[in-house]
Amino acid sequence: MATGSPAPGIPAASAPRAADLPLTLAEERAARSSPNHGDRRDGLRPDLVVLHFTAMATAELALDRLCDPVAEVSAHWLIARDGEVHSLVPEERRAWHAGAGSWCGQGDINSRSIGIELDNDGRSPFSEPLMSALEDLLPGVMARHGIGPGGVIGHSDMAPGRKVDPGGRFDWLRLVRRDLALWPDVDILSIKEEGPCDIGELDSLLTEIGYPGDAPHEDRLAAFRLRARPFFTGAADATDLARARAVLARLAEA
């Protein structure tokens, strides 16, 4: 790999080969690194992992874009749908994946996070090899930076209304079962209550969970539902309120 030493526990993307043999196109791509990064600002260190989907048809197209200096976007890691893990930006550097937004009242998420792009077009299920590779990658990332399961969030969480990734098809429950995310768990997803809800109370709960306080109610609710109530639409109701209470309780226990 041209990207320096692979992280502990992360296999190199391709086996070493004789120097006189030209790289295949696939090997060249596997050895890519991104020029799109800078210093983390104000001495900030990662305390979040932000998960994304690439919204592109193939990992190759995503690699081209994430490594294109003109695009000015990047992530520390890209996981292809075949499970191959690409290290694009060293974790100590500030990658450019999060953009505008905040979490728990803190901005400049790029300086506070590790970004992981998942090769998914935004409509299809996430592949089993990709999910398995994510489960293998996350524990090392979290251990290296002392990030707990509550610090693993989606791009949609920190940028409601602007971003929807990793989306309603992403299997958060699978990460929760491995202690790689905090919510939603089975108990939260099974909560069902009838009736209206106090919008003011729901909005306070969403802010306490971490959602940006300056985003519109509808956008925050939609972002919350991407994790806590996938594919449900319509006005906020008692189920949203009860699930938000349960998420906060989960955060308080952590």
Ligand SMILES: [Zn+2]
């Ligand atoms: Zn994203």
